[in-house]
Amino acid sequence: MTIVAKAGSDPAMTPRRRMIRAVMSLVITLVGVIALGLLAPVAAIAWIKVLHVLAVISWMAGLLYLPRLFVYHSQVAPGSETSETFKVMERKLLEYIINPAMIVTWIAGLWLAWQVYRFQGGWLHGKIALVLLLSGVHGFFAGAVRRFGDDRNTRGHGFWRIMNEVPTAIMVLVVILVIVKPF
Numbered sequence: 677m678t679i680v681a682k683a684g685s686d687p688a689m690t691p692r693r694r695m696i697r698a699v700m701s702l703v704i705t706l707v708g709v710i711a712l713g714l715l716a717p718v719a720a721i722a723w724i725k726v727l728h729v730l731a732v733i734s735w736m737a738g739l740l741y742l743p744r745l746f747v748y749h750s751q752v753a754p755g756s757e758t759s760e761t762f763k764v765m766e767r768k769l770l771e772y773i774i775n776p777a778m779i780v781t782w783i784a785g786l787w788l789a790w791q792v793y794r795f796q797g798g799w800l801h802g803k804i805a806l807v808l809l810l811s812g813v814h815g816f817f818a819g820a821v822r823r824f825g826d827d828r829n830t831r832g833h834g835f836w837r838i839m840n841e842v843p844t845a846i847m848v849l850v851v852i853l854v855i856v857k858p859f
């Protein structure tokens with residue numbers, strides 16, 4: 677029962693708190709990236725790449741796990757205690773890990789794309805297109821977290837099992853593009 681109460685009354689759910697958290701991660705990353713670029717331009721590339729890869733790992737970990745939670749969540753009765761537990765898990769995963777990690781991935785990735793490649797290269801254009809697609813999948817999952825949160829999910833576990841594979845497929849293509857750079 678404790679979990680049920682938390683799902684409905686956690687102050688972290690307010691849109692204002694959510695906005696503050698998103699703006700804070702944006703500002704901290706931007707300030708860090710700009711400061712590093714000014715203080716140590718050569719070392720900055722390696723350090724921003726470290727930041728980029730760490731953020732990518734966090735983003736992908738969340739995008740791979742969230743639809744797996746949807747698979748289980750879609751099989752339990754709306755309003756049950758288990759369903760309320762899934763709501764908390766999904767919302768916290770999205771707000772604490774997936775959203776900030778996506779922001780940091782984009783900022784550090786675009787910084788690298790400009791500083792190192794001046795946005796030139798077929799592989800880079802292909803990669804950015806795929807990451808835009810991945811960001812769309814992220815948006816779709818964020819909508820699903822809201823719908824599950826309001827007990828409005830209408831899709832079955834089969835659908836979520838298929839969606840579970842989409843971020844994996846995009847990730848494989850992105851990593852091939854950035855490391856092999858085939859064109």
Ligand code: HEM
Binds near residue numbers: 729732736783793810
């Ligand atoms: C958000 C848009 C993104 C942009 C603009 C971007 C851009 C870049 C750039 C320019 C590099 C440096 C590549 C090099 O110097 O060889 C890089 C490194 C890397 N990126 Fe991204 N990236 C983005 C998102 C992602 C995503 C979503 C993934 C994985 C799913 C990813 C995986 C990697 C990896 C593994 C490296 C290290 C490659 C290496 O050092 O050999 N990136 N990224």
